Amino acid sequence: MSWMKQNKLISFRLPLIVCLLTCGLLYCFSFFIERSFEKISIQQNVSELNSVIDSIERELVYYSPDENRDEFIQNLLLILTGHHRLFVYVIDEKGKIVYRTRGPNLTVAKNHIDFDTIIANHSTAIWNQDKASYRIAASRVSIENGRQYTTIVAVGRDLHLEFIRRLHDGLGLLIAIACILALIGSFVSVYFTQKPINRLIKKIEKVNFKSLNYRIPASLVPIKYVSLVKAFNEMLNRIEDVFQRQRNFTADIAHEMRTPITNLTTQTQIVLSNARTTNEYREILYSNLEEYEKMSQMISDMLFLAQADNRQLVPNLIDIDLHSLITMMCEYFEPLTDEKNIAFNLEGNCSHIQGDKMMLRRAISNILSNAIRYTPENQTITIILSQVSEKRVRIIISNPGKKVDSKHLPHLFDRFYRVDESRHRNDNSGTGIGLAIVKSIIEAHKGSIYAESDEQSTRFIINLPTTI
Ligand SMILES: Nc1ncnc2c1ncn2[C@@H]1O[C@H](COP(=O)(O)OP(=O)(O)OP(=O)(O)O)[C@@H](O)[C@H]1O
Ligand SMILES: [Mg+2]
Incomplete structure (x- = not known):
């Protein structure tokens, strides 16, 4: 799939994810709020019912409705003052209503499936009657004169239910608006974020091997x-x-x-x-x-x-004494150095290293043959061996001669690179891949090589690890 298509997919997917997340979060939030209100309203109803039932029971015990009926009724009226949509029935053991408030017929509540449980456990239950919903509580009390009274108290739930329904609708609307806003908002922000990226992708897609000199203008993007x-x-x-x-x-x-x-x-x-x-x-x-x-x-x-x-240059590692290897190489080049009366001066020493003898011999001989070529007659080529650290050795091969301009130095290791183009391919100076080979050998040994040059000499500095 192309980047553009993937980008388009992201532009749609991201806002949808944001919208779904917003929706989910707000839904959880509204669910929690509704449940909390519901719990509070149940607690309110239950405590209201219990306090009224307790008070009525007390009245039944202290003022038997048979003996002090007026006082009993008056006290009941006082108890019920201030309670909104609260209904009370007091029924004696024969089923005769001793006291009742106006409102639903609570004797029917006796048929409630949980009526006996409510009495036994002092609990409450929901009772639906005539399209209205109530929470009811009941108690049965026997007084000294042998009479038994059943009190049924009901409180209307309709107001609470209406409140919760409105809350539910309100929150639902809020969620819907928030989700639409989140969707639009994230669409707009993704669109504006993607726009410069899309422009960038279009430019990048046009880059091919024929237009490698093209550079993307920074002004194109934020x-x-x-x-x-x-x-x-x-x-x-x-x-x-x-x-x-x-x-x-x-x-x-x-x-x-x-x-x-x-x-x-x-x-x-x-x-x-x-x-x-x-x-x-x-x-x-x-x-x-x-x-x-x-x-x-x-x-x-x-x-x-x-x-x-292709990284197929795998050195065949053996223990190498660089000092004796270089001494041997210097002897090998003697016929050439004798021609120009050039001397070798090998200084210092270093520990043995793990390396490929053939490869290192080839690398050093390439550098030495260059050094011999560029050293004027009767001069000396210096080779310095040193131990840089416990695990690193250094070889510096330095020859006097014409300074190599610093602009050429990093390119000496490029293939076919020759400083003096006038000598290019016309004499026996070589093909210009000697140092490229040296570099690959040194790198295959996990080492590094660089060149320095000044009026006095040109130096090739090789750093090698003692073990690969
Ligand atoms: N010791 C040196 N002093 C001055 N210039 C050097 C020295 N060694 C290398 N060069 C420069 O670096 C170039 C690249 O060297 P390299 O060994 O890669 O190629 P070459 O010697 O020309 O050919 P080849 O080694 O493939 O036979 C040389 O052409 C020369 O210009
Ligand atoms: Mg060479």
């Missing part, structure tokens, strides 16, 4: 995305650089191969144009052999670098 655009542009810089080097690399290989092949073709055409002696043929074949060897060396160097690129 300030908070500027660092993202900068990071992206920097990534494009790096990719473009790699692409450019890759292009140069291919062109360079083609060029490097063309020169010996042209030489061979021309030479062969000249030879074939006339009859030659066996000696002449032999000479020409020798000269051809040199070109073949050069090509073969270059191809094997390229294969080596390709291996390094």
Whole structure:
């Protein structure tokens, strides 16, 4: 799925999630509020019923309705004063109503399925009668003269129910409005957040290998995305650089191969144009052999670098004494140094390291052969070995000669990079991949290499871990 499609999906999904979350939260909140009100109203009703029943029971005991009827009725009226929608029935053991308030016929409440439980447990129950709802409580009391009275008290629930219904409707409306607002709000905010991102994606989607020089203008996005655009542009810089080097690399290989092949073709055409002696043929074949060897060396160097690129360069680790390895290499180069009367000066020492002997020999010999090439006659190449830390050693190979401009230094390790373009491919200076090979070998050993140069000397500094 393309980024744009995914983005569109997010623009719809996110507001929906926000809306659902708001809905869910508000629903829980309103549920909690409703339940709390309901609980409070039940508690109010229950305590009202209990206090009235208690008071009536007391009156029944102290003022028997048979003996002090007027006083009893008066006190009952006093008890009921201030109670709204409260109904009382006092019934004697024969079912005769001793006292009743106006309102629903509470004798019917005696048929309530839980009536006996209410009396036994001093509890309350809901009683629905004539489309109205009540909470009822009842008690049975026997007094000294042997009479038994049943008191039934009911309090209307309709007002509470109406209040809760209105609360429910109000909260429902509030939830609906809040959800719609949350939906619209999150749609709008997602839209405005996504808009610059979508613009950015459209620009990024247009970048391909042909338009790698394109850079996204920072003005295209709000300030908070500027660092993202900068990071992206920097990534494009790096990719473009790699692409450019890759292009140069291919062109360079083609060029490097063309020169010996042209030489061979021309030479062969000249030879074939006339009859030659066996000696002449032999000479020409020798000269051809040199070109073949050069090509073969270059191809094997390229294969080596390709291996390094694919991380297939796995050093065959053995214990190496760098001091004796370098001494051996210096001896190996003696015929070359003797020609220019160049001396080697090996100083310092370091601990043994774990490394691939063939690879390290190749790396050091590449640096030494460069050093010999660029050192003026009768001068000295210095090699310093040192122990940087317990687990790190350093090799510095320094040769006198012309200063290499600092702008070239980081590129010396690039493939086919040569400082002096005028010498490019025309003499025996090499193909320009020696230091690239050195770098891949050092990196395969988890080490690092860099070059420094000043008026006095050019130095190659290698840091290597003692163990990989
Ligand atoms: N010791 C040095 N002093 C000055 N310049 C150097 C030194 N070593 C390398 N260079 C510069 O770095 C470039 C790259 O070196 P590198 O060894 O990669 O290539 P090369 O020697 O030209 O060819 P190759 O090593 O493949 O035969 C050289 O062409 C040269 O310009
Ligand atoms: Mg070289």
